[in-house]
Amino acid sequence: MRISIVGGGYVGLVSATCFADLGHSVILIDIDEDKVEAINCGMSPIYERGLMELLSAHVGRNLLATTGYEDLVSTDLTLICVGTPPLPDGSADLSMIESASTLIGNSLEDKEKYHVVAVKSTVSPGTTQNLVMPTVLKHSDKSASKIGFVMNPEFLREGLAVQDFMKPDRIVIGSSDELAGDTVESAYRGIDAPIVRTGLIAAEMIKYASNAFLATKISFSNEIGNVCKKLGIDVYEVMKGVGLDHRITPYFLNAGVGFGGSCFQKDVSALIHFAERMEVTPVLLRSVIEVNEQQPMKIVEILLKNIEYINGKRVAVLGLAFKNDTDDVRESRAVPVIKELVGRGALVAAYDPKANESMREILPEIEYCKSASQALTDADACLVLTEWPEFGDLDKEFELMRSRVIIEGRRILSCKDAEGICW
Numbered sequence: 001m002r003i004s005i006v007g008g009g010y011v012g013l014v015s016a017t018c019f020a021d022l023g024h025s026v027i028l029i030d031i032d033e034d035k036v037e038a039i040n041c042g043m044s045p046i047y048e049r050g051l052m053e054l055l056s057a058h059v060g061r062n063l064l065a066t067t068g069y070e071d072l073v074s075t076d077l078t079l080i081c082v083g084t085p086p087l088p089d090g091s092a093d094l095s096m097i098e099s100a101s102t103l104i105g106n107s108l109e110d111k112e113k114y115h116v117v118a119v120k121s122t123v124s125p126g127t128t129q130n131l132v133m134p135t136v137l138k139h140s141d142k143s144a145s146k147i148g149f150v151m152n153p154e155f156l157r158e159g160l161a162v163q164d165f166m167k168p169d170r171i172v173i174g175s176s177d178e179l180a181g182d183t184v185e186s187a188y189r190g191i192d193a194p195i196v197r198t199g200l201i202a203a204e205m206i207k208y209a210s211n212a213f214l215a216t217k218i219s220f221s222n223e224i225g226n227v228c229k230k231l232g233i234d235v236y237e238v239m240k241g242v243g244l245d246h247r248i249t250p251y252f253l254n255a256g257v258g259f260g261g262s263c264f265q266k267d268v269s270a271l272i273h274f275a276e277r278m279e280v281t282p283v284l285l286r287s288v289i290e291v292n293e294q295q296p297m298k299i300v301e302i303l304l305k306n307i308e309y310i311n312g313k314r315v316a317v318l319g320l321a322f323k324n325d326t327d328d329v330r331e332s333r334a335v336p337v338i339k340e341l342v343g344r345g346a347l348v349a350a351y352d353p354k355a356n357e358s359m360r361e362i363l364p365e366i367e368y369c370k371s372a373s374q375a376l377t378d379a380d381a382c383l384v385l386t387e388w389p390e391f392g393d394l395d396k397e398f399e400l401m402r403s404r405v406i407i408e409g410r411r412i413l414s415c416k417d418a419e420g421i422c423w
């Protein structure tokens, strides 16, 4: 099949590369000329495990990146993978969806054969039907019999996106008509996973409900963890017993300093905004965000119990990325923690194996160290905020500290005298 993909971010680039690996002929359209040039040279603008190998195997053969839409008309299926960042009120910004739909419509004006447009971007329920369909049909001057529409959400985790694409738990296909859904289903031939065929709006809601439930499991674990902390018991022992219930599963029950990343906060906030527009009061969803916003302060409270006045004290912060194996600091829980420490006059010495430079763009005023040892030297306290496996090997490095106050916001250290945020 000939597939065109609009948007070369981590969803678009991973999808393009994986569809090429499934044997399809793929063109990836992005407005960024530098990104297009890098991809065509086999250089991935993002780090994703396994992506470089796939990219170099297919680019120039059955995968081409371009800034233009002129080749779109020769494809059978177009996937929209542009960003839907949050607006100040929490709703999803759909402007890039609309402009992509317009450009796709214009490209299809002269096409005679049937074409399918599939939305893979995370969009509020009703967007495919009420924005994408009318926009594409209007600008292509075509009737709905000539263009089928699908909503095919992604469930990719940063750092594991190629694995999650090739071995998904399920493939969700919401469609306006059977032929459109069948077309997208055939694009995934070669991937062994349950296929969920449904309507456009239900597919959009499956994506939001999935992310919102994962975020809910984390905030639930953190709230239980905060109670366990008061009881002096280890929340990990509690959630191990909880997670053995087959209806609950052990996954996403790791209490800590909260969830970060570009998706959970954005998607839960968009769902809250959507529910309010539907005149449904999202009590539970609001509490998921509230717990996550308060959780970083729990680790600062524990620090203040150990060091009454942190004004002028050196605090080592190990871990800046929102999770290990990435340099991404979007919504990282390290940001509110560091801001609170700086606000109280602490001297923060930060280290992250990958995310120093990303965080320096947000918080230039703190010290960035080249190693954990450098951050720990003469430190009055240490906070661990990202689950980097290398932190689990730290031991004698803690002897470099001026005072041995070690608090972990992620369960990763092996030293016995560290105190946990919820354990």
Ligand code: UDX
Pocket: 154, 155, 156, 157, 158, 159, 211, 214, 218, 251, 252, 253, 254, 255, 256, 257, 258, 259, 260, 261, 262, 263, 264, 322, 323
């Ligand atoms: C998430 C969803 O998992 C993915 O399906 C969706 O498509 C995009 O959003 P991602 O944001 O890349 O993926 O990372 P994920 O591994 O889900 O972790 C998100 C955050 O939750 C991280 O900050 C992580 O540290 C935190 N987390 C995760 C917990 O605090 N506890 C857990 O048990 C699991």
